[in-house]
Amino acid sequence: MNDENSGSGYVTGGEYTRDSTYIPDRITADGTSGWPAEAGRYRLVAARACPWANRSIIVRRLLGLETAISMGLCGPTHDERSWTFDLDPGGRDPVLGYERLEQAFLARFPDYDRGITVPAIVDVPSGAVVTNDFAQITLDLSTEWTAFHRDGAPDLYPEKLRDEMDEVMQQVYTEVNNGVYRCGFAGDQRAYDRGFERLFTALDWLSERLAGQRYLMGGTITEADVRLFTTLARFDAVYHGHFKANRHKLTELPVLWAYARDLYQTPGFGDTIDFPQIKEHYYVVHVDINPTRIIPQGPDTSVWLTPHGRESLGGSPFGDGTPPGPVADGEAVPADHGPGGIGHR
Known part of the structure; x- marks a missing residue:
């Protein structure tokens, strides 16, 4: 399996x-x-x-x-x-x-x-x-x-934050990372309804948490942000429609949408995202949910590059460190698989 x-x-x-x-x-x-x-x-x-x-x-x-x-x-x-x-x-x-x-x-x-x-x-x-x-x-x-580690690498799991981080990451995992699957693979209406409520309750909680701080644990990126980002990056392209997680699109949740764009535009995050591969995977592999295997043309992914305004909250993504350098040879996402390319067909 x-x-x-x-x-x-x-x-x-x-x-x-x-x-x-x-x-x-x-x-x-x-x-x-x-x-x-x-x-x-x-x-x-x-x-x-x-x-x-x-x-x-x-x-x-x-x-x-x-x-x-x-x-x-x-x-x-x-x-x-x-x-x-x-x-x-x-x-x-x-x-x-x-x-x-x-x-x-x-x-x-x-x-x-x-x-x-x-x-x-x-x-x-x-x-x-x-x-x-x-x-x-x-x-x-x-x-x-x-x-x-490279010189200037961030501390993604700071020892002084680990107890709180572990709690936040557990909540993100059970309610959001796995929450979208709980909606998508629900076997009946009641289970779907419960999963739907849990997911969006958690997204509302995250919106409140991030309204006054740039990242989940404060002013710098941690592992917690990595874990949330990979779900948010797939939300409108896949989870909103394919998994019926459709109370709102990510683009309709102002705080989370700005937060997700902030991360996407940070080296190491958006440059790992391949929208066409993401859509092809979910819509082709999950034949029990999408038996026709038709891949939707939308949504428009060029919006990921629009200004996010999160700098006003202060903080710095890498703290005292530095951003990663250019993507390693042979590891770049094809240019037409990112925002503005075939990913938004």
């Missing part, structure tokens, strides 16, 4: 529940986990279409880990078995030599029968998956890979 094919979850009594069992292994600075942080040893396998994987792409870029951890990208669509490397020449990842991410999971667990999910980190020498625990992966990139 695939992560995005059914949200890696199941429906009972009409309610959607996400299967949150992942490979718990961690890559650590001291190597006591059995997987030491070593430059060049691991490959992050992600997909631009997937919000959970998009987090890891953003964090890797913000921290400047491109030279320490290589990245392989799967295409936006897949079948029941696995994400595939159909964007690469010959349909094979050039480093791992695999056609399917499934091969990395089976290289470690021959009888693996859970979801083949992105993001996943693969040990290149053995070709075996290390972990697919998306929430822990990004935190570990911040805390266990510090020896390989």
Whole structure:
């Protein structure tokens, strides 16, 4: 069963529940986990279409880990078995030599029968998956890979804020990141109605929180902002229509819309977003929701580049640090897949 094919979850009594069992292994600075942080040893396998994987792409870029951890990208669509490397020449990842991410999971667990999910980190020498625990992966990139961070990298998980951050991120996860899926995969009207109310109650709470501060934890970007952003970036393009999360569009929620544009226009965020891949993924893979597989032409994504005005709240996205440099060679989103390109057809 695939992560995005059914949200890696199941429906009972009409309610959607996400299967949150992942490979718990961690890559650590001291190597006591059995997987030491070593430059060049691991490959992050992600997909631009997937919000959970998009987090890891953003964090890797913000921290400047491109030279320490290589990245392989799967295409936006897949079948029941696995994400595939159909964007690469010959349909094979050039480093791992695999056609399917499934091969990395089976290289470690021959009888693996859970979801083949992105993001996943693969040990290149053995070709075996290390972990697919998306929430822990990004935190570990911040805390266990510090020896390989770029100069000026932001502290995305500040120790003094962690207790409050963990609470905020849990709320964002259950009510927003997963909340849109609770609407989209609801099995009956009652479950959908409950999910809808929970989602927009949370969005209203976030609007209130962000009305007087630039970012979720104050004046600088943290992991909490990364986690919220990947859902907001997909909201009008996918969740509003496809998942019936349609009380308001993001563009109709003034505070959240300005906040999302602020992040989008910050290096490391918008330059990881591929709107055509996002739409193709959801509308083609979720055949139970969209059996015709017709991909909508809208919405117009050029609005992501309009002024947001959030500078008036003060703060600085990177605090005492600096923005990441240019996107690494070979990792740029095609120019016509961003605002003003084919993403708004």
